[in-house]
Amino acid sequence: xxxxxxxxxxxxxxxxxxxxxxxxxxxxxxxxxxxxxxxxxxxxxxxxxxxxxxxxxxxxxxxxxxxxxxxxxxxxxxxxxxxxxxxxxxxxxxxxxxxxxxxxxxxxxxxxxxxxxxxxxxxxxxxxxxxxxxxxxxxxxxxxxxxxxxxxxxxxxxxxxxxxxxxxxxxxxxxxxxxxxxxxxxxxxxxxxxxxxxxxxxxxxxxxxxxxxxxxxxxxxxxxxxxxxxxxxxxxxxxxxxxxxxxxxxxxxxxxxxxxxxxxxxxxxxxxxxxxxxxxxxxxxxxxxxxxxxxxxxxxxxxxxxxxxxxxxxxxxxxxxxxxxxxxxxxxxxxxxxxxxxxxxxxxxxxxxxxx
Amino acid sequence: xxxxxxxxxxxxxxxxxxxxxxxxxxxxxxxxxxxxxxxxxxxxxxxxxxxxxxxxxxxxxxxxxxxxxxxxxxxxxxxxxxxxxxxxxxxxxxxxxxxxxxxxxxxxxxxxxxxxxxxxxxxxxxxxxxxxxxxxxxxxxxxxxxxxxxxxxxxxxxxxxxxxxxxxxxxxxxxxxxxxxxxxxxxxxxxxxxxxxxxxxxxxxxxxxxxxxxxxxxxxxxxxxxxxxxxxxxxxxxxxxxxxxxxxxxxxxxxxxxxxxxxxxxxxxxxxxxxxxxxxxxxxxxxxxxxxxxxxxxxxxxxxxxxxxxxxxxxxxxxxxxxxxxxxxxxxxxxxxxxxxxxxxxxxxxxxxxxxxxxxxxxxxxxxxxxxxxxxxxxxxxxxxxxxxxxxxxxxxxxxxxxxxxxxxxxxxxxxxxxxxxxxxxxxxxxxxx
Numbered sequence: 001x002x003x004x005x006x007x008x009x010x011x012x013x014x015x016x017x018x019x020x021x022x023x024x025x026x027x028x029x030x031x032x033x034x035x036x037x038x039x040x041x042x043x044x045x046x047x048x049x050x051x052x053x054x055x056x057x058x059x060x061x062x063x064x065x066x067x068x069x070x071x072x073x074x075x076x077x078x079x080x081x082x083x084x085x086x087x088x089x090x091x092x093x094x095x096x097x098x099x100x101x102x103x104x105x106x107x108x109x110x111x112x113x114x115x116x117x118x119x120x121x122x123x124x125x126x127x128x129x130x131x132x133x134x135x136x137x138x139x140x141x142x143x144x145x146x147x148x149x150x151x152x153x154x155x156x157x158x159x160x161x162x163x164x165x166x167x168x169x170x171x172x173x174x175x176x177x178x179x180x181x182x183x184x185x186x187x188x189x190x191x192x193x194x195x196x197x198x199x200x201x202x203x204x205x206x207x208x209x210x211x212x213x214x215x216x217x218x219x220x221x222x223x224x225x226x227x228x229x230x231x232x233x234x235x236x237x238x239x240x241x242x243x244x245x246x247x248x249x250x251x252x253x254x255x256x257x258x259x260x261x262x263x264x265x266x267x268x269x270x271x272x273x274x275x276x277x278x279x280x281x282x283x284x285x286x287x288x289x290x291x292x293x294x295x296x297x298x299x300x301x302x303x304x305x306x307x308x309x310x311x312x313x314x315x316x317x318x319x320x321x322x323x324x325x326x327x328x329x330x331x332x333x334x335x336x337x338x339x340x341x342x343x344x345x346x347x348x349x350x351x352x353x354x355x356x
Numbered sequence: 357x358x359x360x361x362x363x364x365x366x367x368x369x370x371x372x373x374x375x376x377x378x379x380x381x382x383x384x385x386x387x388x389x390x391x392x393x394x395x396x397x398x399x400x401x402x403x404x405x406x407x408x409x410x411x412x413x414x415x416x417x418x419x420x421x422x423x424x425x426x427x428x429x430x431x432x433x434x435x436x437x438x439x440x441x442x443x444x445x446x447x448x449x450x451x452x453x454x455x456x457x458x459x460x461x462x463x464x465x466x467x468x469x470x471x472x473x474x475x476x477x478x479x480x481x482x483x484x485x486x487x488x489x490x491x492x493x494x495x496x497x498x499x500x501x502x503x504x505x506x507x508x509x510x511x512x513x514x515x516x517x518x519x520x521x522x523x524x525x526x527x528x529x530x531x532x533x534x535x536x537x538x539x540x541x542x543x544x545x546x547x548x549x550x551x552x553x554x555x556x557x558x559x560x561x562x563x564x565x566x567x568x569x570x571x572x573x574x575x576x577x578x579x580x581x582x583x584x585x586x587x588x589x590x591x592x593x594x595x596x597x598x599x600x601x602x603x604x605x606x607x608x609x610x611x612x613x614x615x616x617x618x619x620x621x622x623x624x625x626x627x628x629x630x631x632x633x634x635x636x637x638x639x640x641x642x643x644x645x646x647x648x649x650x651x652x653x654x655x656x657x658x659x660x661x662x663x664x665x666x667x668x669x670x671x672x673x674x675x676x677x678x679x680x681x682x683x684x685x686x687x688x689x690x691x692x693x694x695x696x697x698x699x700x701x702x703x704x705x706x707x708x709x710x711x712x713x714x715x716x717x718x719x720x721x722x723x724x725x726x727x728x729x730x731x732x733x734x735x736x737x738x739x740x741x742x743x744x745x746x747x748x749x750x751x752x753x754x755x756x757x758x759x760x761x762x763x764x765x766x767x768x769x770x771x772x773x774x775x776x777x778x779x780x781x782x783x784x785x786x787x788x789x790x
Contacts, residue, residue: 024672024710025686027774029760030679030700031519032708033368037718037767088713135716135768244721291721291734342755343363343729344589344599 035242041094043242047233048101048223048281055105055225062109063222069113071100073120074141081129095134099123102142102281105223106274106321107149115153119145139328140288143321150321206265213271220273227271234280243284246293250300251279251307258308274320275307282320288328292338299334302327362590364728365582366761368519368680370558374646375522375638380530382650383663385432385457389654390442391417392450395693396486397493398424403453409436414466414631417453426494426694427484431633431652432457433465445657445676445690447683452691455654468629476545476626477501483625484632484694489513489524489586489615490677492695495622498612499545505607507546511595512539514555514562514616515579515586518678521698523636526648527617528555528562532569538619539574541626546612552595553616556581583680584759588613590728602755637692639664641701642671651692657699658688664699671701680760708769715768723762723772729755733762737772740779745786748779756780 056063078096082089103123107116123145131137214228237243252270259269270276283289283303290299307323310316394400401418405411411430418428434457442452470482481496512535516524528535535553543551555563557578566576579585579594589600591613598609606613617636624630633653637660640646644665651660661667675682676696723733732751739747753776762772
């Protein structure tokens with residue numbers, strides 16, 4: 001047995017394959033079936049494109065300026081931030097582009113370009129990069145940008161009518177474009193709130209309002225121009241499994257149910273303002289919403305609750321932004337409510353011991 | 357009757373068509389057989405032969421006196437030319453007995469040390485049987501009847517849920533009677549009331565062949581085609597509706613699971629005394645002639661790849677096993693061992709991308725949805741990345757079955773499975789409960 005002592009043999013290095021071909025030695029799994037992060041971002045951008053194009057058709061040059069200012073500032077800020085800090089460049093992941101589009105969609109069409117630029121820079125620098133970039137931000141960057149712009153320039157936006165939440169401005173050429181009897185001066189929500197305060201019924205024809213809100217709403221933010229297109233884009237994202245249906249369903253369902261419960265028209269409340277845009281595109285942001293299925297349902301219901309209650313009873317006619325930002329802050333806590341119970345989980349035996 | 361469909365899982369492209377119709381072909385003996393002493397989970401064997409010894413096919417060449425181990429036999433008659441330490445497909449080093457097979461030999465003749473009448477457990481041990489599905493857990497350990505945890509259901513695992521692999525499929529198709537015989541032996545040994553051979557429903561021909569061969573109440577059950585259907589806990593749930601508690605063995609819920617090829621090898625060992633010295637291996641992917649080969653243990657992977665016509669130029673990654681759980685091979689000189697179910701050459705296009713800069717988790721929740729153990733892989737991975745082992749434990753890292761579904765679905769290609777393994781390893785080293 002003298003020869004049984006193991007002697008090391010020379011092992012051919014990995015770069016000298018005995019057969020042929022260069023080979024990779026990396027940990028498994030060795031196949032991947034995931035859409036890339038960029039592909040997901042582009043699918044969302046794609047889902048927003050019809051709305052964006054239609055808003056430009058309906059609103060004209062002011063909308064183009066809002067889009068450009070928002071996108072240039074979000075993408076530019078991310079690029080500059082990375083360059084200044086000598087970090088790997090991340091603008092190609094598409095998320096800054098998406099933030100820019102979403103930000104533009106929740107701005108009133110007559111917002112000055114410089115307010116859009118400030119909002120875009122704040123969205124990326126303050127709400128995203130300062131937290132560590134994509135994946136680490138607590139609040140939805142686009143909504144932070146909008147909230148900051150709204151609260152900072154109430155006066156400027158006041159000229160565009162109260163709260164700038166989406167007020168139609170008398171755009172000269174719109175009268176020619178519009179076939180509807182557009183309510184000028186205040187959004188439908190504002191009128192509706194006044195009607196409710198007066199204790200009376202809506203003083204406008206609901207059916208005509210539905211039609212306007214669904215297809216051609218000139219009295220709102222850029223992205224509120226057609227609820228139908230927004231809903232179609234949202235359903236597309238659900239079908240291609242980019243967003244979880246629980247958030248939009250919880251959100252929209254709660255808004256509708258609460259409105260109905262207090263005697264306000266549920267369909268009008270869902271279609272008006274930023275609810276559908278918020279429910280399908282803002283609240284569903286992966287990073288700032290819960291990761292568990294149950295958590296997402298709770299999150300959606302919470303958004304709807306906050307939005308409906310403040311809209312129906314608060315001083316502001318539109319509160320989508322703040323509803324989602326508020327729930328963003330709660331998302332980590334909601335996730336903690338739904339800790340995993342592994343397959344085969346059994347209740348820890350502690351209680352039995354206490355009994356004994 | 358199907359008990360239940362497990363949560364989550366994935367549906368990778370199965371890529372089995374290249375080899376599922378190719379009959380098993382016996383691979384010729386190589387110039388040198390390198391037989392590792394550690395091909396199983398548990399204590400490595402100690403060589404019982406020395407350089408210059410002549411060995412016969414089936415002769416015991418390595419064994420150890422330990423409960424969890426499996427002896428090793430000579431896969432061919434020949435001369436021991438060296439005893440070395442060499443790499444195995446698992447990426448670890450093991451003492452190996454190198455045999456130069458005789459040029460002219462009867463490949464069916466063998467000597468046997470398997471006791472014919474000592475019962476199934478001792479026979480499985482003497483035959484060196486291990487789980488042939490990939491885990492290579494010594495089969496005999498699971499074949500010891502226990503009074504504390506009686507077994508009422510024996511399940512043979514013929515799911516073969518990994519892409520590319522078709523070796524179990526071919527064995528079920530070509531020798532269903534051996535599989536059924538093995539099932540009966542196992543059921544009799546543990547006293548099971550119900551014996552089920554579970555096959556994913558994407559293999560209707562195998563189900564049909566087994567049903568034709570199955571007699572006296574052995575059930576052949578088609579189960580849902582979804583990865584990881586062949587994972588032990590998921591399969592038990594599918595067949596019986598029972599959930600194995602975390603950290604516990606299937607026997608806790610009265611179940612025993614063996615792979616179909618293991619059962620066939622067990623039938624051989626009991627009926628003829630043949631120890632485990634050959635197994636069926638699928639060679640597929642970017643090779644010229646994909647197929648299923650019956651290979652002598654210790655045959656170099658390079659010989660097997662050459663037999664399959666060699667690697668195509670686009671082959672970028674060669675792995676030993678199915679692409680979800682396999683180890684990558686840096687060196688094709690490593691030998692085929694008992695646990696190698698396939699050799700798959702992946703092209704750069706289909707191989708998971710190599711991400712050299714750490715990408716962030718975007719909290720999309722796909723890993724949570726895919727995890728068949730209902731875990732939150734992203735959370736465990738984040739804790740493991742920061743060496744926060746308490747967090748790993750709080751999120752049940754030890755329940756992870758390492759199926760790789762989380763990594764498969766991750767859009768930013770985070771190395772989730774790897775991080776989970778890191779977390780599990782740290783917890784096990786810490787001696788955490790369960």
